[in-house]
Amino acid sequence: MTHQDPPIFISFGNRKGGVGKTTSVINLASYLAILGKKILIIDTDPQANCSSILLQNYGDREKYSLVDALESPENNNMLLSTIACSTFHPRIQIIPNSTRCMLWERKISQETDAVLGIRKLVEQDPGLNEFDFVLFDTPPNLGVMMNNALMSTDYVIIPIPPSDQFSLDGLAAYLDLIAGIRKHNSQLKLLAVLITKYDPDWGNSAQNLNQIKKYFSQRGICIFNTHIRNCPEIDMAHVERKTIFESAPDSYGANDYASLGREVLEIFNVLYGKRFI
Numbered sequence: 217m218t219h220q221d222p223p224i225f226i227s228f229g230n231r232k233g234g235v236g237k238t239t240s241v242i243n244l245a246s247y248l249a250i251l252g253k254k255i256l257i258i259d260t261d262p263q264a265n266c267s268s269i270l271l272q273n274y275g276d277r278e279k280y281s282l283v284d285a286l287e288s289p290e291n292n293n294m295l296l297s298t299i300a301c302s303t304f305h306p307r308i309q310i311i312p313n314s315t316r317c318m319l320w321e322r323k324i325s326q327e328t329d330a331v332l333g334i335r336k337l338v339e340q341d342p343g344l345n346e347f348d349f350v351l352f353d354t355p356p357n358l359g360v361m362m363n364n365a366l367m368s369t370d371y372v373i374i375p376i377p378p379s380d381q382f383s384l385d386g387l388a389a390y391l392d393l394i395a396g397i398r399k400h401n402s403q404l405k406l407l408a409v410l411i412t413k414y415d416p417d418w419g420n421s422a423q424n425l426n427q428i429k430k431y432f433s434q435r436g437i438c439i440f441n442t443h444i445r446n447c448p449e450i451d452m453a454h455v456e457r458k459t460i461f462e463s464a465p466d467s468y469g470a471n472d473y474a475s476l477g478r479e480v481l482e483i484f485n486v487l488y489g490k491r492f493i
């Protein structure tokens with residue numbers, strides 16, 4: 217892929233928290249960067265977990281956050297590509313978030329173009345073409361920031377832990393939101409569901425996984441072949457503020473996120489004609 221091409225925008229979303237959105241953004245980004253891809257992460261979750269783990273200088277979070285760009289879209293010094301912050305990896309940059317974003321959401325929510333903020337920032341920023349992928353981490357709700365991310369997204373990945381009934385219960389509403397946004401963003405496609413925190417030894421695991429497979433196959437939605445297994449080292453990596461590849465490179469988690477990275481690139485090779493080799 218040449219760097220004249222626009223990046224591919226991927227959102228990790230599920231209206232439920234704790235399903236592995238942030239973990240997947242961090243570790244997929246990390247593996248793609250290891251393979252030489254250039255990644256921008258946009259943290260649209262005001263809880264800012266992704267920012268707190270990846271930022272090289274934690275203080276950057278208050279200096280250059282997404283909300284500052286959203287509040288001054290006409291300011292050329294606040295382009296996303298200009299304010300992108302360094303992370304531990306030279307090929308990953310991040311637009312951090314902060315709790316101030318919640319105030320912005322409340323202020324903007326009544327305005328008709330409330331969901332277009334990020335899209336406008338993306339459209340006016342040719343500097344984003346230096347990235348291969350832009351990954352959105354999203355909050356656990358269907359509010360303004362989730363809508364903003366989906367309005368700028370080409371592909372959605374939905375992480376689902378089969379052991380979490382509540383994450384399954386909220387799915388229909390999330391699929392409805394994607395269908396609604398597609399009327400305004402015709403690029404938007406559901407790439408696949410990602411099974412996370414999978415523990416084959418857990419009581420109802422096999423049964424729940426079958427239920428999930430049936431639910432999605434009836435709707436013509438793919439599930440990644442790669443399942444991210446339950447892996448205690450992932451929690452430990454977060455405590456250390458590291459990716460799984462730095463913290464426990466021999467763990468299931470590192471193995472599974474590497475496998476996911478290869479699977480994602482293979483899918484895009486097909487979709488874009490070998491562009492990622």
Ligand SMILES: Nc1ncnc2c1ncn2[C@@H]1O[C@H](COP(=O)(O)OP(=O)(O)O)[C@@H](O)[C@H]1O
Nearest residue numbers: 233234235236237238239413445446447450451
């Ligand atoms: N594969 C996994 N194995 C074990 N724990 C995991 C795994 N994936 C995520 N976790 C843990 O689950 C919790 C929620 O994950 P997170 O990525 O923050 O979810 P979300 O962003 O959807 O809220 C975190 O404590 C994280 O460390």
Ligand SMILES: [Mg+2]
Nearest residue numbers: 237238261265
């Ligand atoms: Mg999260």
